[in-house]
Amino acid sequence: MLKGFIEQISETAISGWVYCANFDVAGHRLLAFERDQCIGAGHIDIHRPDLEAAGMGKGLLGFSISCDPAVLKRHANISVRLDNSDFALLPRSTSQRPARREVAAGLFSSTEARRVEWMARQGWLSQEQFLALRSLNQLGVYQRTFSRSELGDFSLERKAADLYLEIMCLLFRSEFNLAQLQEHSLMPRDLAQLDFNLAGGEHGVIGLYGGELSAEVSEGAHALGIDGAEPPVVAPVSYRCAPHQLLLVHTGCLRSLALGKGSGVQLLALAAPAAA
Template sequence: MIRGSIEHVTNDVIQGWIYSEDGNIRERTLLAFRGDSCVGAGRVNMFRADLADAGMGDGHLGFTFAISVPPQDLGSVVVKLEGSDAVLLQRSAVVTGTGSASRDLGRTEVRERLASLKWALKHGRISQGDFDFLRILWSTGVYERGLVRRNSADDGAVMEKPLGVATQLL
C-alpha cells in the first residue's frame, strides 16, 4: 500500500512525502500532473525525521521538485509514483470528472435501459449478477454487494469470501 501527502503547492514547486510498505521508495521518480498533463517530475530523496520517528522506513520519503502550473490550477495538481496507478491528492482535493457535471438519468431513460438489460439477461448476453448490479446502479445510483447469499440447493445461506467478491466485481 502507498501512503503519502502533498503538503505544499505553489505555481513553481510541490512538496510532500510518500511511503510504500515494501520499503522500495527511495530515489523513485514522482510525476506531478494537472489533468492529463505532466507539469513536473522529481525524486523521493529528502530525509524526514518525523517520518523516521513514526517508524516509516529510513525516513528518506520526502520530495520537493519544480512544477509549472498557473495559480488558478494549483488545487488540481496530483502526484503519481512513476509506473504506478497510485495517486497522491492534496488534502483539500475533491475528485470530480472532467467536462460537464454528471446528470441524473430520467425516468424514461432508466426504463429503456432496464428493458435492454432484461433482453440481454433473457438471451444470455449478461449474467444475473451483472443484471442485478446494473439494475440497482441505474435505479438508485449506488450498489451494495453483500457477502451472504442464498444457496438454492438447501435454502441455506452461504458466506462468500470478500476477495472473491471483489475480484468478480472488478
C-alpha cells in the same frame, strides 16, 4: 501498500511524501500532472525526521517537484504519480503555508495520546492506524486514497465502511459494527439543509467518499476542552477529494463542503444511541 500526501503547493513547487511498508521508495521517480499533462518530475529524496520518528523506515520519503509558477497558481487538477505505476496523490491542501504544524490538544487528552504512541511502538497498531489516529487527534481530519490494485475484488463502499469503523473503534475505544453505521447519499442540493453537527452524531467524526468534493477545514478547531486547551485560531484549509478517496473529518473542524457539478458523495456516520 503505498500511501502519502501532497502537503503543499507553493508558488514554485509541489511537495509532500510517499511511503510503503513493503519496499524502499527512496530514489523513485515521481511525475507531476495538471489533468493529463506532465508539468514536472522529481524523486523521493528528502529526509523527513517527523516520519522517521513515526516509525516510517529511515524517513527518506519526502519530495519536492519544481514546476511552472503559472501552472501552480491555477491549483487546477494537480496530481503526483509514481512513475510506471497506477499510484497517484491529490492535494491534501491547496493553501500556501508550511504543511507541518503542531497542535497542543485534540480528541485525546495528553495521557491518551501517549497511550496511542506506546501502542504503536509495541506494534499493536499498523502504521496506517497510527497515522489516522494522530491526524484525527491533532488536526481533526485524515485523508485516505484507495488504489485500484488495493480494492481488488472489494467494492469501494465496503473498503470505506470497513476503514471508517476500524478507525472509529480505535479512536473512541469502543466496539462499533455495521448495524450502527449510517450511510447517506448527498447531492449538491442537500448541502444547504445539512447540519454537520447532527450528521456527525455523538462522536463527531464523519466519512465522505465516492464523489468529487472540496471541504474547508479549520485544522485543530475540535480541541476545545481537552486538557483545558482553547481551540487554535487557524484559517480554513481546503481539502480536495476524488471519488476513490475517503475523507474522515471531525464536524467541529468542518466549515463548508462543496460537491463537484452533478456529483454526489456518500456520508458515513455512527448512529446516535437509542433514547432510554
